Amino acid sequence: MKNSLTRRRSLLLLGTTLATKACTTPASEAAVRSESPAPNRPDWGRGHENQRIADRKDGTFLNPIFSGDRPDPSIIRDCDTYYLTFSSFDAYPGLFIWQSTDLVNWQPVGPALTHPIGSVWAPDLIKHGDRFYIYIPARSKNRKSIYVIYANQIDGPWSKPVDLDLPDHIDPAHAIGEDGKRYLFLSNGDLVELSDDGLSTVGDVEHIYDPWRYPDDWDVECFCPEGPKILRKDNWFYMLTAVGGTAGPPTGHMVIAARARSVKGPWQHAPNNPQVRTTDRSESWWSRGHATLIEGPAGDWWMISHGYENGFWTLGRQCLLEPIRWREDGWFESLGGDLSTPFPKPLPSQHQPHGLPLSDDFSTSSLGPQWVFYDPSPVEHDRIDLDGDGLRMTAKGETPADTSPLCVIPGDRAYEVTARMELDPGSRAGLLLFYNSGLYCGLSYGPEGLVMHRYGQERSRPNDLDAGLTHLEIKVRNDNHVVTFFTRLPGERWKKFDVQMEVSGYHHNTAYDFLSLRPGLMAAGKGHVRFSQFRYKALS
Incomplete structure (x- = not known):
């Protein structure tokens, strides 16, 4: 079991610097596939207003961990607490933040974005030093760019958006380079340096990566490299990228991986690409992509991503969680399969509430967080x-x-x-x-x-x-x-x-x-x- 000092030295996720207070790690509880749901037992747990939840209250969970429209998840770990936000597109207040200690059950924190800047696409939530940041691609009728907001506490107050003047890219991902400088990875394999305060760019955008290409006979929407997420581990930078198009055919969206010793490459394609892909429309989850690797509360590793539920495009892209393992050659592989059956929870013994009620009698002085x-x-x-x-x-x-x-x-x-x-x-x-x-x-x-x-x-x-x-x-x-x-x-x-x-x-x-x-x-x-x-x- 790794102690907290080792974790802080070995893990740098999405440019996140862990807080200086001591972090503890419980005894490891290995994540392996569970048996199928028992006869006469509901597949999902039930929460507020009978809403389905992932936690089945028997030590297992069944995807999605967030049902409903929760696309492009961006997750960080700050000591023993995880924080998560999603694309909010045309909905305001936007970029609602959630917190969890077990990766399965999530409680509301509140929205970070209250100043409309257009349709908000895949954001990147990070912590650097003692400050939280969210890098936000947004499109309005008059402007397309990437913005940043920041706060000293996760529950705000958050700053007004700062325009980084990046009109040609989407899906930023923050990272600290091997040189100690701050960078933003961007769509299409590009990179730009950031100032020390993270609120402006330095120099020009560089092209540093050509993504792995799938076979031409696969059914996809488009190549569309997007959603890069960066993990630094054991002196490697690991990049996860979504290709194949966000919607379109159920088999289109997928997750690929590459690694390099420097943020500027050269990048090596993973020998087992794609890491995640729907291969048949009969599977439970379609168009799986926009993935991030995260160390779990018991020291094991997980992948969080999104996908459409088979036959329920109307619910939007829902948030998915699956275990991964690190191989002896330094690469990783997913253990999730088609996500149709339950997995042991990262912390099976913990039982916490999840989500929030959608009902409202409008008896309070402010609009509820569900709206x-x-x-x-x-x-x-x-x-x-x-x-x-x-x-x-x-x-x-x-x-x-x-x-x-x-x-x-x-x-x-x-x-x-x-x-x-x-x-x-x-x-x-x-x-x-x-x-x-x-x-x-x-x-x-x-x-x-x-x-x-x-x-x-x-x-x-x-x-x-x-x-x-x-x-x-x-x-x-x-x-x-x-x-x-x-x-x-x-x-x-x-x-x-x-x-x-x-x-x-x-x-x-x-x-x-x-x-x-x-x-x-x-x-x-x-x-x-x-x-x-x-x-x-x-x-x-």
């Missing part, structure tokens, strides 16, 4: 008023496409969401399943009566509700892509809407944007809508 706006304006939060008696939202736009709906991220194959709403004259309130401004479905009510939203289009319905209605509840059931709507007036029973929908095609391969299908609240037209209750319930 994010889609493509908000810089002053979107000015639309929100929480007075202890519900969420009062100022109306915006006319259809879901231009209302910046307020959304949560589901991780279940089947669930129900319910919203209770009170309308001002001239306003329109709705409950949606929202992918992006061109693809959504839902039901709303306003001055023109009921409107059905389908395929990103609007269709008015004959109004069998009372004219001047001000109070209404809407329920949406998404049961393995079959969507059913219900309405209820105060004191009455639920009434099923007469049109049902099938939404398995509401995803990136249909409408681009790398997003997921999310329940959302809509306030359009004029005036305000008050939401007094939102309920989420996973259906087993």
Whole structure:
């Protein structure tokens, strides 16, 4: 068992300098494949509101460790605590940070990015010295670049974004070179030096690596080298890169590896590339990529990545964890297989809560951490008023496409969401399943009566509700892509809407944007809508 001093000398992950306080390592608990789930035992554990979680409470876990849209994971270890964030794309507040001690169960810390800079792609969370940084590729209508924010504590306050003026690259990865200088690895095998404070670049971007190329007869989306992640171990720099395209065919995305003695190379391709790849569309997880190596709490090693669940592109790219082993030749290999069966937890004896509730009665003075706006304006939060008696939202736009709906991220194959709403004259309130401004479905009510939203289009319905209605509840059931709507007036029973929908095609391969299908609240037209209750319930 390595002591803490040895770990600090041997491990430098993504440019992270471990804190100076002593770090302890529990006795090693080897990670090997578990048996298949026992008969009559649910595959996943269950957490808040019956949401599925990876921890099965029997010492094992079943992927995903984060269900729902958690793409491009960026992870660091700071002593005995792990911190993790994901791409947030068009959702704000963005770059939500989570913490864990066992790599399986994660508790919320809070969002790091509150100043909109566009659509946020694969970030890199690091700690250098006593300061945390996140390097952020972002695209807006007027600007494409890489930014950085920083904080002295993981829970903030985080700085405003600093533009590094790197318009031609995405997916940065921070590292400390063999010369002690700070660098950013970039997409397409490029590298740029950073200043000592990490807040500006030094010199020009250099091309230092040509990624390993897969056979031409493989089904992929594109070559697209992206998502480099760097580990320094035993005087080697190990680079993990995603190639094959993020979506497209289920077999496209993959993880490759290379190593070098210097950040500038020369780089050697791993003899066992690709490290991870979906080889058949019958597998449980598709398009696996954007991987990072991390030392576990018991001294063993793990790979964290993302992938699409077979048949559930609508849930977005979900976060995956699998054990790896280091070989005698200094390379590593995954032990995860197709991730369809459980593994022993890195710390089997620990049982901790995971995730957070999605339901909200809006009784607090600030918006809950489960909520994010889609493509908000810089002053979107000015639309929100929480007075202890519900969420009062100022109306915006006319259809879901231009209302910046307020959304949560589901991780279940089947669930129900319910919203209770009170309308001002001239306003329109709705409950949606929202992918992006061109693809959504839902039901709303306003001055023109009921409107059905389908395929990103609007269709008015004959109004069998009372004219001047001000109070209404809407329920949406998404049961393995079959969507059913219900309405209820105060004191009455639920009434099923007469049109049902099938939404398995509401995803990136249909409408681009790398997003997921999310329940959302809509306030359009004029005036305000008050939401007094939102309920989420996973259906087993």
